[in-house]
Amino acid sequence: xxxxxxxxxxxxxxxxxxxxxxxxxxxxxxxxxxxxxxxxxxxxxxxxxxxxxxxxxxxxxxxxxxxxxxxxxxxxxxxxxxxxxxxxxxxxxxxxxxxxxxxxxxxxxxxxxxxxxxxxxxxxxxxxxxxxxxxxxxxxxxxxxxxxxxxxxxxxxxxxxxxxxxxxxxxxxxxxxxxxxxxxxxxxxxxxxxxxxxxxxxxxxxxxxxxxxxxxxxxxxxxxxxxxxxxxxxxxxxxxxxxxxxxxxxxxxxxxxxxxxxxxxxxxxxxxxxxxxxxxxxxxxxxxxxxxxxxxxxxxxxxxxxxxxxxxxxxxxxxxxxxxxxxxxxxxxxxxxxxxxxxxxxxxxxxxxxxxxxxxxxxxxxxxxxxxxxxxxxxxxxxxxxxxxxxxxxxxxxxxxxxxxxxxxxxxxxxxxxxxxxxxxxxxxxxxxxxxxxxxxxxxxxxxxxxxxxxxxxxxxxxxxxxxxxxxxxxxxxxxxxxxxxxxxxxxxxxxx
Amino acid sequence: xxxxxxxxxxxxxxxxxxxxxxxxxxxxxxxxxxxxxxxxxxxxxxxxxxxxxxxxxxxxxxxxxxxxxxxxxxxxxxxxxxxxxxxxxxxxxxxxxxxxxxxxxxxxxxxxxxxxxxxxxxxxxxxxxxxxxxxxxxxxxxxxxxxxxxxxxxxxxxxxxxxxxxxx
Numbered sequence: 001x002x003x004x005x006x007x008x009x010x011x012x013x014x015x016x017x018x019x020x021x022x023x024x025x026x027x028x029x030x031x032x033x034x035x036x037x038x039x040x041x042x043x044x045x046x047x048x049x050x051x052x053x054x055x056x057x058x059x060x061x062x063x064x065x066x067x068x069x070x071x072x073x074x075x076x077x078x079x080x081x082x083x084x085x086x087x088x089x090x091x092x093x094x095x096x097x098x099x100x101x102x103x104x105x106x107x108x109x110x111x112x113x114x115x116x117x118x119x120x121x122x123x124x125x126x127x128x129x130x131x132x133x134x135x136x137x138x139x140x141x142x143x144x145x146x147x148x149x150x151x152x153x154x155x156x157x158x159x160x161x162x163x164x165x166x167x168x169x170x171x172x173x174x175x176x177x178x179x180x181x182x183x184x185x186x187x188x189x190x191x192x193x194x195x196x197x198x199x200x201x202x203x204x205x206x207x208x209x210x211x212x213x214x215x216x217x218x219x220x221x222x223x224x225x226x227x228x229x230x231x232x233x234x235x236x237x238x239x240x241x242x243x244x245x246x247x248x249x250x251x252x253x254x255x256x257x258x259x260x261x262x263x264x265x266x267x268x269x270x271x272x273x274x275x276x277x278x279x280x281x282x283x284x285x286x287x288x289x290x291x292x293x294x295x296x297x298x299x300x301x302x303x304x305x306x307x308x309x310x311x312x313x314x315x316x317x318x319x320x321x322x323x324x325x326x327x328x329x330x331x332x333x334x335x336x337x338x339x340x341x342x343x344x345x346x347x348x349x350x351x352x353x354x355x356x357x358x359x360x361x362x363x364x365x366x367x368x369x370x371x372x373x374x375x376x377x378x379x380x381x382x383x384x385x386x387x388x389x390x391x392x393x394x395x396x397x398x399x400x401x402x403x404x405x406x407x408x409x410x411x412x413x414x415x416x417x418x419x420x421x422x423x424x425x426x427x428x429x430x431x432x433x434x435x436x437x438x439x440x441x442x443x444x445x446x447x448x449x450x451x452x453x454x455x456x457x458x459x460x461x462x463x464x465x466x467x468x469x470x471x472x473x474x475x476x477x478x479x480x481x482x483x484x485x486x487x488x489x490x491x492x493x494x495x496x497x
Numbered sequence: 498x499x500x501x502x503x504x505x506x507x508x509x510x511x512x513x514x515x516x517x518x519x520x521x522x523x524x525x526x527x528x529x530x531x532x533x534x535x536x537x538x539x540x541x542x543x544x545x546x547x548x549x550x551x552x553x554x555x556x557x558x559x560x561x562x563x564x565x566x567x568x569x570x571x572x573x574x575x576x577x578x579x580x581x582x583x584x585x586x587x588x589x590x591x592x593x594x595x596x597x598x599x600x601x602x603x604x605x606x607x608x609x610x611x612x613x614x615x616x617x618x619x620x621x622x623x624x625x626x627x628x629x630x631x632x633x634x635x636x637x638x639x640x641x642x643x644x645x646x647x648x649x650x651x652x653x654x655x656x657x658x659x660x661x662x663x664x665x
Contacts, residue, residue, distance in 0.1 A: 053660045166564075170515060170557040177522065177550045184543035189531045191543055192522065219591040222625075388625035389644045392618045395598070400652050404662045409602060416598055423591060428511045429504070446546045454539045 001132055001347075004355035012359045018061045019367075021054070022360065025062040026367045029069020030076070031382050035390060036083040038217065040070035041326040045213045046394060048206060048334050049401035056338045057356040063334055064360040067327060068120060069368050071270070071307055075112040075299075076379050080105060080232045088270035088306040091278040095291065095298025102294055106235040106376060111299045113238075113372030114245070115252050119304030120365040122256035123263065123311020127318075128358050130264075131347070135319035138344030143451040144463050148472030150445035153322040153437065155480040156265065165483055167430045175438020176445065178203045185447055198410040205333040205439055207402040207415040212432045213326065214398040215419025218391050220426070235377045240296065248300040251281050255301030256308040263312020263324055270309040270325070274302035310361070318342050318357065321444065326433045329440055337405075502572035508565025515558030522551040597621070610664040611649060619645035 012018045025047075032043035047066050051059035074086030079096035092112060099108040141149065154172050181192045182202030193199040255277040262273035281301045282291045291298050313324030321343035323329035335342055340350060347354055371379075402415035422432045456462035463469050526532060532544045601617045608616075622641045631637045656662040 049662075050655065050660060052662075166557065166560065167511075170554065170561070173550050173553050173557065174515075174518070177518075177547060177554070180543075180547045180550070186540060187543050189529075189543045191529065191532070191547060192525055194525070219594065222590045222594055223587040386622075386626065386630070386644075388622045388627075389648070391625060392621040392645070393648045395594070395621070396614060396618060396648060396652055399598070399602075400656050400662070400664070403664070404656060404660055407663055409605070409665075412602055416595065416602070420595055428507045430511065449546065450540055453541050457539060458541075 001351060001355065004351045005358060008352060008355040008359050012057070012061070012356065012363065018058060019363065021058050021062040022065040022363045023367055023371075025065025026069040026364055026371055027065075029066035029071075030073040030368065030371060030379055032066075033070030033073025033086055034076040034379055034383060035385075036077050036081060038070075038394070039086050039213070039326075040067065040074070040088070041209075041213045041330055042217050042394075043070040044327055044330045044334075045206075045210045046397045046401055048210075048330060048337075049404040051334060052337065052404055056335075056340060056353055057360070059334060059338055060353075060357050060360040061363065063331060064357070064364040065367065067331065068307070068310065068361065068364040069371075071310055071327075072113070072116040072120075072368050072372060073379070074306075075116070075303055076109060076376075077383060079108045079112065080380055080383060088274055088309065089303075090271055091274050091302045092299055092306075094278070095294050095296075098292070098294030099296075099299070100232050100294075103234070103236070104294070105232050105380075106238040107240045108294075108299060109235070109376045110238040110240045110373065111245070111248070111296050112303045113369055113376075114240075115248070115255070115300040115303035116307040116372070117365055117369040118252045119256045119259055119307035120310060120361075120368075122253075122304070123260050123308035123314075124358065124361050124365065125311070126260045126308075127311035127314050127361075131315050131319040131354075134315060135344045135347035138320050139348065140468060141344065142466075143448040143455065144466050144469035145472060146444060146448040147452055148463065148469050148476060149320060149322060150441045150448065152472055152476040152479065153316075153441050154434070154445075155476040164429055164431055167428075168434045171425065171430050171432065172434035172438040175435040175440075176442045177438075178208070178435075179439050179442020180446065185443065186450060198408070203414065203439065204405055204411060205436070206337065206405045207411040208418045208439060209330050209333055209436055210398050210402050211415040211418030211420075212422030212425075212435065213330070214394065214401075215415060216422030216426065216432070218395045218398070219419060219423040221387070221391055232380070235380055238373055238376050244296060248296050251297055251301040252304040254280065254284075255304035259305035259308030260312040262305070263309035264315050265312075265324075270306050273305045273309050277301040277305040307365075314357075314361075318346060318354065319344065323437060323440060326436065329433070329436050332440055498572045498574055499578065502569050502574035502578075505565045505567070505569030505572060506576075508568065509562050510565075512558045512560075512562030512565060515554050515561065519551045519555035519558060522547065522554075526551070594621070605665045611653060614649045614652065615645050618648045 028047060029040075029043055032038050032047070033040055044063065044066055048063070051062055054062065070086065071088055074084055074089030075092045075096065078084040078089040078093035079100050082093050082097040084090045084093055096108045096112065099105070154176075179202075182200050183190060190200055258277045258280065259270070259273045262270065262276070278291075278298065278301065281297055282288045285291065285297065310327075313328045315324070316322040317324050317328040317332055319342075321332070321341065323332050332342055340346060340353065398415060398419070399412055402412045403409065405411050425432050425435070452462060463473055526544055526547055529544075532542065597617065597620070601613055604613045604616075619641055622644050623638075626637065626641065653664065657664050
């Protein structure tokens with residue numbers, strides 16, 4: 001892999017097109033990520049169709065720019081507006097905004113930028129180290145293991161959403177069911193096509209993702225009208241003083257470690273990582289009462305955690321084909337469009353592409369840092385963009401993006417339908433992430449389930465006779481049972497007084 | 498209490514939708530002649546997973562309905578009282594938006610991408626602009642038209658020129 005990396009690195013760094021794509025992706029990512037309510041997943045979903053005309057490496061340069069930029073961008077609105085741009089920036093505002101209110105808005109952005117860079121680089125290094133090892137293990141997988149792996153991915157969702165476990169599982173089942181629409185890959189028999197030639201090809205992942213993440217977001221915003229945001233625009237010094245910055249380094253490292261671990265757990269989400277990092281730093285501090293008053297120690301660890309989460313997310317996504325969260329689920333859709341299926345084979349058959357992903361993420365981190373430090377004032381100004389223009393623009397981007405998948409108006413209808421479905425699901429307390437997980441993992445699950453059945457001539461013992469398959473199934477069962485155990489212990493503790 | 502009853506009612510509705518999906522799906526599988534008559538040999542067949550999923554949805558939907566009913570009953574609020582406090586106003590704008598999107602999609606082949614998109618964008622920017630930003634009117638109208646034009650032109654040139662998408 002090192003050989004491919006050494007070949008790819010200079011090729012990309014000397015390619016003006018590749019660098020420009022990363023730069024444009026990073027700028028768009030920062031702007032969309034900074035806008036309140038527009039999550040990184042939404043940003044990636046609505047900009048994804050722009051990559052259809054690009055080669056795989058170019059697409060990754062652009063998408064990694066959007067990915068990293070939007071994850072970082074959420075902190076800008078958290079600091080300047082006191083509204084997190086993305087769920088991963090929910091705790092940045094606790095100290096970022098008070099610091100900005102004291103006239104240190106630039107330095108708060110500076111801390112967030114440098115911590116994001118540190119966390120992002122840490123996550124990238126772990127990704128580069130762990131992903132090939134996990135992929136090598138994945139090469140030993142056969143049908144029973146892949147069935148167990150898909151089950152583990154789906155079971156992780158129940159652990160990630162303990163407050164809506166049943167609803168999460170049902171949403172996942174609906175996603176799996178949607179994946180069975182159209183031609184069966186093993187027998188070419190049509191299922192659930194209802195006589196429509198459009199449904200014969202199945203339900204495409206991208207229009208559904210644009211609908212439930214992009215259009216549903218627009219519909220949610222429309223509920224509250226389109227008032228202007230009150231934004232702090234006075235930004236002076238951006239690079240913080242070294243003496244103060246030095247004190248935050250251990251916290252940044254702890255935050256980055258937490259972020260990577262949370263990222264590796266499928267469906268855990270960066271919001272959990274940043275909240276854990278913030279609480280951990282407060283617990284370790286000698287002056288916990290200062291947290292929430294605008295101190296760097298409250299900004300740096302969660303920001304490092306938020307960006308380190310990206311590298312962690314990419315590990316199961318790229319090496320096993322199990323998305324780490326909603327952002328990597330959309331990213332996986334992008335790879336499928338490019339004809340590349342994430343998983344162990346990617347690390348043996350497309351080593352140069354994997355090396356390209358490492359470089360793309362590294363370049364995106366470097367460019368986002370430069371943009372964050374040099375363009376903080378400019379990005380602050382984009383927050384004054386009227387919300388009415390923004391919502392109309394994003395809605396139309398969703399429409400054109402869904403159309404661009406197959407140049408088909410039917411896909412736009414699918415997007416609008418799932419926009420409504422996503423909106424109503426959230427209103428009824430159903431998480432939307434399991435639906436897209438089910439849709440992505442469905443084909444892999446069904447194909448391997450049936451292959452195992454054919455090879456073992458219907459015996460289920462094969463799952464227990466193979467150590468890896470048994471381990472994966474046990475892990476899936478433990479993951480699904482964990483929230484139930486927690487709930488049981490919680491109830492017992494309540495009864496015990 | 499009313500919020501709890503409302504949540505219960507929402508669960509009953511969601512569970513009913515899952516039941517409907519399960520029933521319609523099972524009927525569709527049952528009516529699929531290839532699935533019912535063909536022998537797939539050692540392969541359990543393309544109906545196995547959908548059937549398992551649909552049965553699970555029927556079971557899950559029933560549990561969601563039951564939990565919703567229990568929650569509603571625990572709140573001790575009548576359906577009429579819940580109906581009285583139901584605030585449908587926030588849903589009005591999203592519903593109108595989806596309806597207007599449908600009209601826009603229907604108009605795309607007739608009006609073409611540029612005209613239809615320009616009208617859609619201008620209409621919604623004007624409708625969503627806060628009252629205090631609408632004065633003076635000529636300036637506000639100019640800004641609305643300008644923003645709609647920029648959005649339409651950007652989408653057209655990026656997707657038609659760069660991504661090579663044959664927009665209608």
